[in-house]
Amino acid sequence: MSATLPPPRLLPSGDSAITVEFSRNIDDAANQRVLALDRLLARDTIAGITETVPTYRSLLVHYDPEVIGFDALSAKLVALALRPVPPTATTRRWRIPVVYGGEHGIDLEDVARALGATPDEIVARHVAGHYRVAMIGFTPGWSYLSGLDPSLHMPRRQNPRLLTPAGTVSIGGVQTGVQCLAGPSGWHLLGRTPVRTYQLHRDPIFLLEPGDAVTFAAIDAKTFDEQDRAAEHGEIVAELIAA
Amino acid sequence: MTKLVIAAIGPASSVQDGGRHGAQRYGLTPSGAMDRLALAIANVLVGNAPLAAAIEIGPFGAAFTACGGAVRVALAGASRLADVAGRAAVCDTSMTVADGETLTLGFARAGSFSYLAIEGGIAGEPMFGSLAVNARAGLGSPYPRPLRAGDELPTVAASGAAELRIDLPAMTDAPIRVLMGPQDDEFGDAEKQRFLDSEWKISATSDRMGYRLEGPVIKHLYGHNIVSDGTVNGSIQVPGNGAPIVLMPDRGTSGGYPKIATVISADLGRFAQLPAGKPFRFKAVGMAEAQAEVKRSAELLRTLPDRLRPIENFDLNIEALHDANVAGAAVSAVDAETWHAPSADAPGC
Numbered sequence: 001m002s003a004t005l006p007p008p009r010l011l012p013s014g015d016s017a018i019t020v021e022f023s024r025n026i027d028d029a030a031n032q033r034v035l036a037l038d039r040l041l042a043r044d045t046i047a048g049i050t051e052t053v054p055t056y057r058s059l060l061v062h063y064d065p066e067v068i069g070f071d072a073l074s075a076k077l078v079a080l081a082l083r084p085v086p087p088t089a090t091t092r093r094w095r096i097p098v099v100y101g102g103e104h105g106i107d108l109e110d111v112a113r114a115l116g117a118t119p120d121e122i123v124a125r126h127v128a129g130h131y132r133v134a135m136i137g138f139t140p141g142w143s144y145l146s147g148l149d150p151s152l153h154m155p156r157r158q159n160p161r162l163l164t165p166a167g168t169v170s171i172g173g174v175q176t177g178v179q180c181l182a183g184p185s186g187w188h189l190l191g192r193t194p195v196r197t198y199q200l201h202r203d204p205i206f207l208l209e210p211g212d213a214v215t216f217a218a219i220d221a222k223t224f225d226e227q228d229r230a231a232e233h234g235e236i237v238a239e240l241i242a243a
Numbered sequence: 244m245t246k247l248v249i250a251a252i253g254p255a256s257s258v259q260d261g262g263r264h265g266a267q268r269y270g271l272t273p274s275g276a277m278d279r280l281a282l283a284i285a286n287v288l289v290g291n292a293p294l295a296a297a298i299e300i301g302p303f304g305a306a307f308t309a310c311g312g313a314v315r316v317a318l319a320g321a322s323r324l325a326d327v328a329g330r331a332a333v334c335d336t337s338m339t340v341a342d343g344e345t346l347t348l349g350f351a352r353a354g355s356f357s358y359l360a361i362e363g364g365i366a367g368e369p370m371f372g373s374l375a376v377n378a379r380a381g382l383g384s385p386y387p388r389p390l391r392a393g394d395e396l397p398t399v400a401a402s403g404a405a406e407l408r409i410d411l412p413a414m415t416d417a418p419i420r421v422l423m424g425p426q427d428d429e430f431g432d433a434e435k436q437r438f439l440d441s442e443w444k445i446s447a448t449s450d451r452m453g454y455r456l457e458g459p460v461i462k463h464l465y466g467h468n469i470v471s472d473g474t475v476n477g478s479i480q481v482p483g484n485g486a487p488i489v490l491m492p493d494r495g496t497s498g499g500y501p502k503i504a505t506v507i508s509a510d511l512g513r514f515a516q517l518p519a520g521k522p523f524r525f526k527a528v529g530m531a532e533a534q535a536e537v538k539r540s541a542e543l544l545r546t547l548p549d550r551l552r553p554i555e556n557f558d559l560n561i562e563a564l565h566d567a568n569v570a571g572a573a574v575s576a577v578d579a580e581t582w583h584a585p586s587a588d589a590p591g592c
Contacts, residue, residue: 011425014505015533017475019425026470053267053473055497060473062267065534066541137471137497140270140380144471181379198269200370200381206269 005033008058008081010074015065020077021058026174028146030057031134035211036085037077046076054210055135056144093213093242096178098169098191099224100126105191111171114154123218125149126190131176131214136206141180141198143208148176160186167192167228169216178214194227195238202234213242245312247361249394250345253303255450257389258365258396259358261294263373263382267473267496274375274382275492277356277451278512280544281320285360287547288317288337288407296367296374297360298390302351302518307359309340312400315362316340321354321516336408336554337362339401354516363399377493410550412543418526419514421479421504422533426469429501430481434461438487438503439527447519451493453480454514460485463501471499477506477514491515509536 011019020037023030038054041061048067053060063073100123101108112119131145148171156172164170164185169178172187179185180198193216197207208214217239219227227237259282262275276282276299283293291297298307302321317337318325325332328344334357340346351357367374367384376383386394427435437459446455467483474480478490480500489506490498506514507528517523 012422012505012530013425013473013475013502014422014477015507015530015537017473019472021425021472024470051265051267053496055470055472057470058472060267060475062475065537069534070530135471135497136268136270137473138270138495140266142270183379198271198380206266210268 005082007078008033010077012070013060015070017060017062018070018073018077019058019060020081022081023057026056026146031132031146032085033081034059037081038210039088040080040083044080046073048073053137055137056146088211090243091211091213092209092240093215094208095215095217095239095241096169096193096195097219097223097227097237097239098127098193098216099219099221100191102221104221104224105169105189107170107188108190111152111154111188111190115151117151122152122190125152126171126176127216127218129176129215131216133208133210133212133214134175135210136197136208139179139181139183141178141196141206141208143178143180143197143214145176145178145214148174150174152176154188156186157188160184164189165192167194167196169193178208192224193238194224194231195236196231199231199234202236207236207238245314245398245400246310247314247316247340247396247398248308248310249390249392249396250306250308251392252305252390252394253301254389255301255303256305257299257376257378258296258367258383258386259299259375260296260373262375262492263371263377266371270496271371271380271382272377272494272496273476273492274377274451275373276358276375277492277515278320278354278358280512280540281356281516282358282360283544283547284319284335284409284411285317285358287551288319288335288409289315289360289362290402290404291360291362291364293544293547295360296365297358298365298396300348300357300359302355304347304349305359306345306347307340308345309342310395311342313339313341314398315401315404316346317360318348318357319360320357321351323351323357324349335411337404337406339403339406351518353518355518356516361396361398362401362404366397379493406554407551408554409547410552414513418524419517420507420510420528420533420536421477421525422507422530423504423527424502425472425505426501427503429463429465429469430461430503431464434463435503437461439525442522442524443487444522445517445519449491449519451491453488453490453494454517456487456489458486461487461503467500469499469501471497474498474502475505477508477511478502479504479506489514507533507536509533509540 009021051062131147134146166182170187259276262273374384443458482500
């Protein structure tokens with residue numbers, strides 16, 4: 001990226017955090033800049049920064065105002081955000097098994113109907129995608145992926161479900177994602193993965209990092225059951241295909 | 244082994260500390276005490292680190308029994324009636340519960356959360372450096388969930404140290420201060436003014452994730468969906484129905500509603516203590532004032548040990564009671580009935 005990049009907007013999120021906003025929209029280039037600034041800050045720490053939280057379009061920077069004030073930190077962040085994006089030395093690439101449809105993906109048929117395709121075609125398109133972890137948020141391990149095939153874009157459900165299963169793989173709007181814990185969701189449920197993106201007492205506790213590359217592989221229900229049991233005992237059933 | 248056994252406890256009570264930090268990028272929220280200053284006061288009174296784990300007690304009553312030895316504790320935060328085996332107990336002092344005795348607490352009378360710190364702390368297994376309960380993520384120790392009757396908190400036997408009280412600056416009843424943003428540009432000037440000029444109440448459906456506000460409807464300029472971005476403690480989201488929600492320590496780490504303003508750090512504990520239904524107002528301040536207040540709060544927290552005083556006689560207890568009343572903006576702690584009552588009738592805390 002060149003030095004002619006537009007500067008980010010710096011928005012105060014209270015007295016101890018700054019939102020560095022690169023775009024108001026879901027925008028791949030903006031997400032790349034978010035992740036690049038996050039990497040820069042991990043490499044060249046600024047005294048006073050306590051934690052960074054990348055999202056689709058902004059980096060939330062938590063800091064200690066006893067160490068650095070809003071204006072001083074803003075100036076440093078703008079300068080860093082305008083630096084050329086450092087190349088990622090390594091991108092981890094994960095293949096995540098998913099059982100699609102049936103009881104594991106109760107919305108697959110409805111999605112197919114709404115998009116004028118067969119369930120198999122929907123699965124084929126979803127499996128063909130090359131995704132990037134754009135952000136992890138909301139609840140532990142909930143991984144939002146960018147790179148969804150535009151033919152799979154569809155509005156979220158009118159009535160969000162109060163409880164969707166752990167491991168659900170779903171689509172909503174222009175996004176797809178893997179949720180770890182059972183919880184509410186307004187997205188369309190395509191399938192389930194046995195992979196735990198968050199698991200206590202396992203090393204690592206969190207499997208995915210923002211910026212990781214992800215592809216999906218379709219598995220059958222029997223394989224899901226086997227891998228689910230293995231995962232419950234701490235096995236990482238996702239495949240790391242490049243690092 | 245010495246332990247404090249929960250004889251009775253209401254909902255919204257859990258082990259909390261300064262929270263777990265560093266994993267918000269993975270969707271793990273910090274959790275931690277709703278009122279950090281009150282947590283620190285309770286801890287400092289029994290010689291613990293200010294943000295050590297203690298019992299956060301919701302608005303309902305509770306009872307704790309010392310087992311296997313005497314347990315020295317201190318109570319701070321919301322004002323409530325309290326007694327140890329029939330002896331009067333007051334907020335903002337340390338006290339020793341003898342083996343087999345029970346500390347009984349009434350409902351919160353002013354404020355919402357009290358903190359019961361135990362000398363020597365609570366023994367548990369920290370995760371990400373914290374014992375704080377985050378029930379949704381299955382985190383927290385000794386129990387990864389709110390406390391229930393019958394739970395046992397392992398600790399150490401009372402040291403026998405002299406009991407202490409603490410001199411605290413008077414707390415204010417002033418408006419809750421906010422910094423506007425980060426998405427105040429999603430609201431027109433009239434709506435921002437409505438937010439700042441109106442009287443608000445906290446809804447009874449509030450919890451450790453968020454406080455829902457009752458008041459006028461706040462309308463968005465461009466609709467209520469934004470692309471999710473990060474949240475902080477005190478973020479004030481405005482969802483589609485126009486009723487703001489203030490995000491609290493168990494919040495989601497990201498959210499997709501515009502955030503009109505953010506409660507300043509120094510006022511978060513005071514805001515958390517506002518009881519449901521009590522009217523309050525917001526006031527916008529600038530960054531300079533908010534960050535000066537961060538420093539002032541941190542300084543108060545650091546110097547709490549300098550404010551400890553010995554308890555020499557009952558008069559001092561009465562004084563502490565009076566201070567506690569001013570500090571907690573209690574309405575009835577100086578009620579004659581409360582502190583002229585015989586001690587068996589659970590005098591004020």
